[in-house]
Amino acid sequence: MDAVEIIKVIYLFVVGICLGSFFNVVGLRISKGESIVHPPSSCPRCGHRIKGAELMPVLGYLFIGGKCRGCKTQISIKYPIFELLTGLLFIVGYYIIGWNLELIVALTFISLLIIISISDLEYMLIEDKVLIFFASVILIERLFINSGFNGLGLGTFFNYLIAGVLGFGILYLIAIIGKKAYKKDAMGGGDIKLYGIIGLVLGIRLTLFSVFLASLVGALTGGILIALNVVKRDQPIPFAPFIAIGSLIAYFYGDAILDWYYNLFIQM
Numbered sequence: 001m002d003a004v005e006i007i008k009v010i011y012l013f014v015v016g017i018c019l020g021s022f023f024n025v026v027g028l029r030i031s032k033g034e035s036i037v038h039p040p041s042s043c044p045r046c047g048h049r050i051k052g053a054e055l056m057p058v059l060g061y062l063f064i065g066g067k068c069r070g071c072k073t074q075i076s077i078k079y080p081i082f083e084l085l086t087g088l089l090f091i092v093g094y095y096i097i098g099w100n101l102e103l104i105v106a107l108t109f110i111s112l113l114i115i116i117s118i119s120d121l122e123y124m125l126i127e128d129k130v131l132i133f134f135a136s137v138i139l140i141e142r143l144f145i146n147s148g149f150n151g152l153g154l155g156t157f158f159n160y161l162i163a164g165v166l167g168f169g170i171l172y173l174i175a176i177i178g179k180k181a182y183k184k185d186a187m188g189g190g191d192i193k194l195y196g197i198i199g200l201v202l203g204i205r206l207t208l209f210s211v212f213l214a215s216l217v218g219a220l221t222g223g224i225l226i227a228l229n230v231v232k233r234d235q236p237i238p239f240a241p242f243i244a245i246g247s248l249i250a251y252f253y254g255d256a257i258l259d260w261y262y263n264l265f266i267q268m
């Protein structure tokens with residue numbers, strides 16, 4: 001790694017953890033109908049204002065030992081984890097995509113996935129305001145940035161646009177079938193709309209692959225959680241984190257995995 005590369009990585013990490021800190025606020029407040037800028041963060045129990053060094057992402061949490069300075073209440077480890085995760089994913093995005101325009105789409109996409117994962121884990125809800133904001137931003141980005149980073153030749157704006165409609169349609173279909181089969185809502189409206197945006201980011205081929213991956217990750221994790229008795233069999237679990245994992249794997253590694261898979265059959 002040369003000096004320039006080290007600076008880029010540190011820059012992305014610092015921007016990532018700071019934004020991650022903001023995403024915590026967005027993910028937790030918007031679903032409660034609260035403003036994301038006012039009031040400043042404070043302890044929900046004693047009202048102690050979080051200020052100065054305590055506000056620093058990740059380090060602030062370590063600095064106060066994970067406890068509120070006012071009342072010593074344990075502060076959820078989720079906050080620094082999502083900050084760290086944002087920083088790390090920004091770096092991973094750079095390593096896979098490189099320092100080019102597609103990285104802008106990648107960072108936007110990671111930001112969306114972090115926010116909806118936070119709110120879905122906390123409230124089982126993906127807020128429309130968040131989806132509308134990111135759908136608009138990514139649509140505009142895709143108008144200008146649409147050649148992908150893999151040179152597969154599928155990179156046109158319309159490929160991404162069709163993928164958006166397709167992503168929405170497939171999830172809508174799964175929701176209808178799920179409702180018929182289980183007589184209850186298997187898929188939230190937020191998940192369906194989210195897949196429209198995922199299509200815009202991934203393009204047709206990877207969108208299809210990501211549905212498969214998200215279902216696989218969801219089924220495996222759900223199975224393990226039920227086996228470990230962490231969740232009950234018919235207890236609803238937030239699906240957005242699985243969609244986030246599946247679509248990120250598809251975005252970053254999908255082409256490599258699919259090419260490897262096709263080659264297996266060509267050689268046989």
Ligand SMILES: [Zn+2]
Nearest residue numbers: 043046068071
């Ligand atoms: Zn407190």
